[in-house]
Every structure is written in structure tokens, then in C-alpha cells.
Amino acid sequence: MTRDQTFVIVGASLAGAKAAETLRTEGFDGRLLLVGAEDERPYERPPLSKDYLRGDVARETVYVHDEGFYAEHDIDLRLGRTAVDLNTSANELTLEDGELLRYDRLLLATGAEPRKLAIPGSELDGVLYLRSVEDSDALRERLDHGGSVVVVGAGWIGAEVAASARQRGLDVTVVAPGAVPLERVLGAQIGAIYRDIHTDHGVRMLLGDGVERFEGGSAVERVRTRDGRVLDCDFAAVGVGVQPRTALAAQAGIAVENGVLADARLQTAAPQVFAAGDVVNAHHPFYGRQLRVEHWANALHQGPLAAQSMLGRSDVYDQLPYFFSDQYDVGMEYSGLAVDWDRIVVRGDPASREFIAFWLSEGRVLAGMNVNVWDVADPIRALIASRRVIDERRLADPDVPLTALALGDQAVIS
Numbered sequence: 001m002t003r004d005q006t007f008v009i010v011g012a013s014l015a016g017a018k019a020a021e022t023l024r025t026e027g028f029d030g031r032l033l034l035v036g037a038e039d040e041r042p043y044e045r046p047p048l049s050k051d052y053l054r055g056d057v058a059r060e061t062v063y064v065h066d067e068g069f070y071a072e073h074d075i076d077l078r079l080g081r082t083a084v085d086l087n088t089s090a091n092e093l094t095l096e097d098g099e100l101l102r103y104d105r106l107l108l109a110t111g112a113e114p115r116k117l118a119i120p121g122s123e124l125d126g127v128l129y130l131r132s133v134e135d136s137d138a139l140r141e142r143l144d145h146g147g148s149v150v151v152v153g154a155g156w157i158g159a160e161v162a163a164s165a166r167q168r169g170l171d172v173t174v175v176a177p178g179a180v181p182l183e184r185v186l187g188a189q190i191g192a193i194y195r196d197i198h199t200d201h202g203v204r205m206l207l208g209d210g211v212e213r214f215e216g217g218s219a220v221e222r223v224r225t226r227d228g229r230v231l232d233c234d235f236a237a238v239g240v241g242v243q244p245r246t247a248l249a250a251q252a253g254i255a256v257e258n259g260v261l262a263d264a265r266l267q268t269a270a271p272q273v274f275a276a277g278d279v280v281n282a283h284h285p286f287y288g289r290q291l292r293v294e295h296w297a298n299a300l301h302q303g304p305l306a307a308q309s310m311l312g313r314s315d316v317y318d319q320l321p322y323f324f325s326d327q328y329d330v331g332m333e334y335s336g337l338a339v340d341w342d343r344i345v346v347r348g349d350p351a352s353r354e355f356i357a358f359w360l361s362e363g364r365v366l367a368g369m370n371v372n373v374w375d376v377a378d379p380i381r382a383l384i385a386s387r388r389v390i391d392e393r394r395l396a397d398p399d400v401p402l403t404a405l406a407l408g409d410q411a412v413i414s
């Protein structure tokens, strides 16, 4: 019987909203609260650096559910409410305004927040970050005015903001410490392809350099780099990574280590408390270690799995990491996880911007990225999951179906 139980979800974004939806579809008929610090009902963040930022799609398209969904499903959505204290011995959560909520199960879906630069001038007006729809609106207003922007950081957010700003006709300079954009994930060889894509679109890529300070009166007017460059700008957009929002868990004494630690069912060491999405560092059965993933698909799928666990089911979260990115007319999907690899195999011609790259270790595929090639993410995942040693020539050959390789078809085509 769950009717007399109360489940509370902290964090009204993708992971939290999908967990709430799943609890209802799985028959939870108790009291269900979804508490969110933001004033907006749950929305998706990927459009905030892409079509929504450019003004190509309306606000209505970013929401996870229709406006009426929460009331229709008897989900008590508390927006603009921040949870400030969690007492796991008393099963109590306190909100900023003093309201105290008793729970039988609690889900932490508090996500992540941008890392902030602590350099001179960081506080100047026009030094912008991007996480929320409000941030995206502020950035879009700047794009509407045109001019020049310095993008600090060449990770996914920096690269997408640079592309969107360029597509809106701004003069764009990217400053980043790596030798190529996206270096940490893609490595030098494949990252160089993205460098060229941006350069071809007229972005000035200042790589191997960093921002030393922002300068200006009350608003940023220029950026000074470590290599002594002085870059005039109308505003700056900073994308230097995110950190998990773990304060609530840490204050409650729940173990935190690069995120809230959880087992493969997304249950924390506090038995009634679960965690999902960007905030959780959960045991991943495929990798045999803790893993924290900062991607949309992870929040989308972990929310429902956490809901199942809250209902006492024993499924584990074992989906392989997956993310996507769109920059200009180049769309990509990346599946798997490559940290250390000894080989990269490319299928197709990167110059044509239609190819698949595979990261391998000892002949096994760790990750694959399809660029402007579609409907291959499932076979790529199967290839990774198979852990088979793959013939590199056949992997590189577009005529050999990936599914066949995943199934162990190593026949040599003459």
C-alpha cells in the first residue's frame, strides 16, 4: 500500500520530472511532491545553447510536460522553492521558507551548476554563464544586439554557444586552454575536426591560451589572455564545465565524491534517499565502477529507474552513456565512454563531415561518435556492449554492417 506514503523529489528538471511521471505510471498513489528552485516548470536544457538560444523555437517547445500534466497526475509541483536542509534520521526536508516536509522516500535530482571563473573582472556585467532558460534568454538578448563575443572554454557548451552566436552573425572568438576544442572527450585527432568546423564558419579559435582577466568599466569591454592578447568584446560567454549540486546531500551526511554516491539502483547510503541525473555518481555495472554522467539521456533514463527503485524494484541502471551535440549543420551522437584509448578508427571521410569515429583499446570499441550519419547509435552501443575484439579494417569499411561486427561476424570480404 502506497496511498498513505509521501514521496518527495528535490529538483524539478528532467530527471525529477521523469521520475515523478514514472511513479504515477507505475501506480504510486500516495502523495507526490516535486520541489524546484527555479520558477519554471521542468524543461530540457539542450535547446538552450542551440535553436532556443538562436530564437528559432518558442519557449513552449522546451518543457518536459504540458502545463496541465502535473495537476492531472496529482503531482504537487512546488516551483521557486529551494530545499535547504535534509534530515535523513527524521525523514524530513526543510524548504527555504521554513516549510517542513516529511517523506517516506526522497529523490535528489538537484543536477549541476556551472563552474565559475575566479579571475579579476568576473563580476563585470556581460560576463555570462549558461545553465537555465533565464540564462539563455539573457544570452539571446545579447545575440539579438549583435557585435562581438568572446567565448571562454571549448567544451560542448562553449562550442555550441560559439556556433549559435556565429549563426546569428556575431563576431566570435573562442579562448580555451586545450590544443583543440572538446579535447578531453574526443582527443586531439577528432577534436581537430571540430576546430576546423568552427574556423570554416569564421570563428577565431585561440587555443592553448586562457583568460587572465576581464576588463571594463561596469561592463566587460575586453578580455586579456595569459598569452598577452587583448580581445575587445561586447560580452563574454563562459563555459568551463559544471559541478554537481551536492550541498543538500553533504549537509545531510550522505557520502559525496564527485556527486552523490549511490549504488546501481541509484539508492544512496541513506536507505530512503535516492539520486538521479547530473548529481549522482552511481555504480555502473558495465564499467564496474562509480560513474557520474552529465548528459540529457542519463537524466531522462535515470529518473524513471530511480522511481522504480523508490517503489522497491531491483532493476539496475546499466545504460551506456550517450549524448548528442549540434553545431552549425553538423549533428553528432556519442555513445559509450573512452577515457584511455590506444587507437581511433574512422569510417567515412571526416572532410565530408559524414563519418563515424571509434575509440578502441586493445581492439575493443570503447566509444563511437557518428557525425551526420544517422540510425547507427544502437549498433554502436551493441558493438561496445559486446566487448569483442574487432577487425579494424572491417570497422573502417562502410560496407560492413556494424550489427554484423557486434554479432561477431569477422568474415573477411575479398
Ligand SMILES: Cc1cc2nc3c(=O)[nH]c(=O)nc-3n(C[C@H](O)[C@H](O)[C@H](O)COP(=O)(O)OP(=O)(O)OC[C@H]3O[C@@H](n4cnc5c(N)ncnc54)[C@H](O)[C@@H]3O)c2cc1C
Pocket (backbone or CB within 6 Å): 010, 011, 012, 013, 014, 015, 016, 035, 036, 037, 038, 044, 045, 046, 047, 048, 049, 081, 082, 083, 084, 109, 110, 111, 112, 113, 130, 131, 132, 157, 245, 248, 276, 277, 278, 279, 293, 294, 295, 296, 297, 299, 322, 323, 324, 325, 326
Ligand atoms: C545549455 C545546455 C545545453 C546542453 N546540451 C546538451 C546536449 O546537447 N546533449 C546532452 O546530452 N546534454 C546536454 N546538456 C546537459 C543536460 O541538459 C543535463 O545533463 C540535464 O539537464 C541534467 O538533468 P538533471 O535533471 O539531472 O539536472 P538539472 O537539469 O541541472 O536540474 C536540476 C534542478 O534541480 C534544482 N535544484 C537544485 N538544488 C535544489 C534545491 N536544493 N532545492 C530545489 N531545487 C533544486 C535546480 O534549480 C534545477 O532546476 C546541456 C546542458 C545545458 C545547460
